[in-house]
Amino acid sequence: MSSTGSPVTPLVAMVDSARLGGPHGLAEAMQPASALEAARLALLRDLQLAFRKRGQLLQPLAFFVMVALLFPLAVSPEPARLRELAPAVLWIGALLASLLALEFLFRDDAYDGTLEQYALSGQSLTSLMFAKTLAHWLLTGVPLALMAPVVAMSLGVVAAPALAGIVLAVGVGTVPLSLIGSIGAALTLGIKRSGTLLSLLTLPLSLPALIFGARATQLAIHGAPLLAPLELLGALAVLGITLAPIAAAAAVRISLE
Amino acid sequence: MPVEQLEVENLHLWRGERHVLRGLRFALARGACLEVCGANGSGKTTLLRTLCGLIYPEEGRVLWNGEDVQRDLRAFHAALAYLGHEPPLKADLTARENLHYWIGVRRRLGEEELSRALARVGASSWCGRRVRTLSAGQRRRVALAGLALLHVPLWLLDEPTTNLDGEGRELVGTLLSEQLGRGGMVIAAVHQGLPASVSPVTRLELAA
Numbered sequence: 001m002s003s004t005g006s007p008v009t010p011l012v013a014m015v016d017s018a019r020l021g022g023p024h025g026l027a028e029a030m031q032p033a034s035a036l037e038a039a040r041l042a043l044l045r046d047l048q049l050a051f052r053k054r055g056q057l058l059q060p061l062a063f064f065v066m067v068a069l070l071f072p073l074a075v076s077p078e079p080a081r082l083r084e085l086a087p088a089v090l091w092i093g094a095l096l097a098s099l100l101a102l103e104f105l106f107r108d109d110a111y112d113g114t115l116e117q118y119a120l121s122g123q124s125l126t127s128l129m130f131a132k133t134l135a136h137w138l139l140t141g142v143p144l145a146l147m148a149p150v151v152a153m154s155l156g157v158v159a160a161p162a163l164a165g166i167v168l169a170v171g172v173g174t175v176p177l178s179l180i181g182s183i184g185a186a187l188t189l190g191i192k193r194s195g196t197l198l199s200l201l202t203l204p205l206s207l208p209a210l211i212f213g214a215r216a217t218q219l220a221i222h223g224a225p226l227l228a229p230l231e232l233l234g235a236l237a238v239l240g241i242t243l244a245p246i247a248a249a250a251a252v253r254i255s256l257e
Numbered sequence: 258m259p260v261e262q263l264e265v266e267n268l269h270l271w272r273g274e275r276h277v278l279r280g281l282r283f284a285l286a287r288g289a290c291l292e293v294c295g296a297n298g299s300g301k302t303t304l305l306r307t308l309c310g311l312i313y314p315e316e317g318r319v320l321w322n323g324e325d326v327q328r329d330l331r332a333f334h335a336a337l338a339y340l341g342h343e344p345p346l347k348a349d350l351t352a353r354e355n356l357h358y359w360i361g362v363r364r365r366l367g368e369e370e371l372s373r374a375l376a377r378v379g380a381s382s383w384c385g386r387r388v389r390t391l392s393a394g395q396r397r398r399v400a401l402a403g404l405a406l407l408h409v410p411l412w413l414l415d416e417p418t419t420n421l422d423g424e425g426r427e428l429v430g431t432l433l434s435e436q437l438g439r440g441g442m443v444i445a446a447v448h449q450g451l452p453a454s455v456s457p458v459t460r461l462e463l464a465a
Contacts, residue, residue, distance in 0.1 A: 031364055031365040032335065032363065032364055032365075033361060033362060033363055033364055033365055037361070037365070038361075038362040038363070041357075041358050041361045041362050042358075042362060044358070045347070045350075045358040048350065048354070049347060049349055049350065052349040052350070053349060108347075112343065112345060112346065112347060112348070113341055113343055113344070113345035114345055114347070114359075116311065116339070116341065116345065117339075117345045117359060117362075118362070119311065119334075120309055120310075120311070120334045120337065120338075120339050121334065121335075121362050121363050122331050122332070122334040122335025122336075122363060123331075123362060123363070124331070128362070256311050257311065257312050257313065
């Protein structure tokens, strides 16, 4: 049975299905993965890939340390002055380092067809985007939080409770940064050399996290209770978890068109 | 009892100024294979991407079992497998790891089943190598193993025999024949035609 026609010509190809097996034979053979399993695998894939490309993994961390170490050279080696500047240095460094890794969040997946397969997987693209963003936070936010005390010590902060507070503030504060960044990364997917546009989109939206994060760090350095700004960072994180994966998934779908 | 069927009604799609799909309509029932031919730029890939819902047509609709696919896109996606020009593989993962993640996102997959699928496409000896070290033909074979593992009724394939040797083309023919024999459907965009073993095939020629 063969027919040829132009696209405007109606073409009907109907085959007698009587010789074929039961209509549900194919569906029965497959046990679909749950949304949680799918998200877990998407997360594990990104983590495994990141550890295979260690250079890319270490770049944001190296950038963070370099920025922080340049400050004493540019401003003043005086510990009291550096301690005053430490919250700003830590947070601007963390924000820019987090931004540095964002460009890679969806780019490779878009090039090699992984995003297309995610969109056609029959799974929730929102939960897969959340898994990818979680991987980004685990690979940048957590290392930045763990490195923050070392950077803080180079800026004259030595008290143990202050260092613990800084880890907490950077750890919680980088969650909204990753989530906001995922929207920007998804929106700029189809654009070549999207780094500048990504920064322009992401930085203004990151201001609340920057303000509350820097405030929490400042309070930690002065030994004051930092629960209030931490709670606000937590609220931003919850808001981001609720909305950002939905927005990122919608932006990815648009970019695939 | 619902019978799986794909229907395309009056599909129109523009890309910029170009009217790529012009009132396309056809229906495909279980066990049917549609071979989409046409010159470069005639819209073969665009048609496949529109059918699977990656591109929204300006006019017309795609029906799956009588329902507009846009009503429940996720359910439709769960019933299809799409293979584009390039196999969706990660260069820094091995062939086996790639299938584990790619297929695992969609369905539960045992290690034995995975090994069997890799053996089927002749990948047993090199499935532990990173994909960046594999040839284009080997990558295509890994993608075919993934396709066979999905067990879905509808296959949408863009140039499935690209980069394959004679044996690889035969393998494509066998996989497609098995899919049709199971009651599945295949829509394949091709330049050189599908292997002769695939039958019956309906041909759709797209004008450039």
